[in-house]
Every structure is written in structure tokens, then in C-alpha cells.
Amino acid sequence: MKFASVRIITADIKPLVQFYEQVTGVTLTQYTADFAELHTPSATLAIGSTRTLQLFGGEQVANAADNRSxxxxxxxxxxxxxxxxxxxxxxxxxxxxxxxxxxxxxxxxxxxxxxxxxxxxxxxxxxxxxxxxx
Missing domain, CATH: 3.10.180.10 (2,3-Dihydroxybiphenyl 1,2-Dioxygenase, domain 1)
Incomplete structure (x- = not known):
């Protein structure tokens, strides 16, 4: 098994993409309006909009901006x-x-x-x- 990435689900990916580009100095790869990735040599941070949750069974799968752990x-x-x-x-x-x-x-x-x-x-x-x- 190989650890691939962590994904953040958000209601609007633009502010998060801009933020992570600013703090890391790395340009994220934006594949669609709903999905982007920050690639580093050791891991990937993915950012997906809440619209991508439909592909995983519906919006109840994750709550944007609700992480406390x-x-x-x-x-x-x-x-x-x-x-x-x-x-x-x-x-x-x-x-x-x-x-x-x-x-x-x-x-x-x-x-x-x-x-x-x-x-x-x-x-x-x-x-x-x-x-x-x-």
C-alpha cells in the first residue's frame, strides 16, 4: 500500500487553491472547476468541491469547513x-x-x-x- 493524498472538501475551491498556493509557493494543478491538487515530493493535498461528493454517494458523505480532527x-x-x-x-x-x-x-x-x-x-x-x- 502507498499513501497517496489527503483531500479537503470545500464549498468553494478558489479561496483554498489561492491560499495554499500563497502559503506553499507551489502552483496547484486544477483539473476541473471542482478539483485541484498540490503535489509535493512526499504527498499530495487534494481539494474538491462539495459537488464532487455526488460521485461518492451524496453530499451527506462529508461536510465542508467542518473539520475539527x-x-x-x-x-x-x-x-x-x-x-x-x-x-x-x-x-x-x-x-x-x-x-x-x-x-x-x-x-x-x-x-x-x-x-x-x-x-x-x-x-x-x-x-x-x-x-x-x-
């Missing part, structure tokens, strides 16, 4: 530099400024336009660096 995480080279670069963009959705966590990552936590949690992190302890460099 998942954090979308991106490993970055320097989380403090990313914070300085994004401070104005995420000021209204900032959850936590860069903080070193007990497991050795320095993390910046904020919300996307739909309220989904996003974590930018950099491993900073020798143990965390070793874990991600394997």
Missing part, C-alpha cells in the same frame, strides 16, 4: 522564516506562533480559509532531524 502538515526548511514571510497573510487565522514541541519539531499552527488547521514545522532536535532524514 485533522491537521494538514508541511515540513519546511525554516519555520521561523516562513512565519515572517506569511505573518500578514495568516494574522487573522494564527493559532500558535513558532514553538518548539516536546517531540523536537518547531511548529507554526494556523487555519486555512475553511478553518482547517495547517502546521508548518521544522525538525530541530537531533532526534527529530534523524527521524525525517531517514
Amino acid at each position: 485533522v491537521i494538514v502538515e508541511f515540513r519546511v526548511d525554516d519555520v521561523d522564516a516562513e512565519y515572517r514571510k506569511l505573518a500578514d497573510l495568516i494574522s487573522g487565522s494564527l493559532v500558535q506562533e513558532p514553538t518548539t514541541m516536546p517531540w523536537g519539531n518547531r511548529s507554526l499552527l494556523f487555519r486555512d480559509p475553511d478553518g482547517n488547521l495547517v502546521n508548518f514545522f521544522t525538525p530541530v532536535t537531533p532526534e527529530a532531524v534523524k527521524k525525517f532524514d531517514q
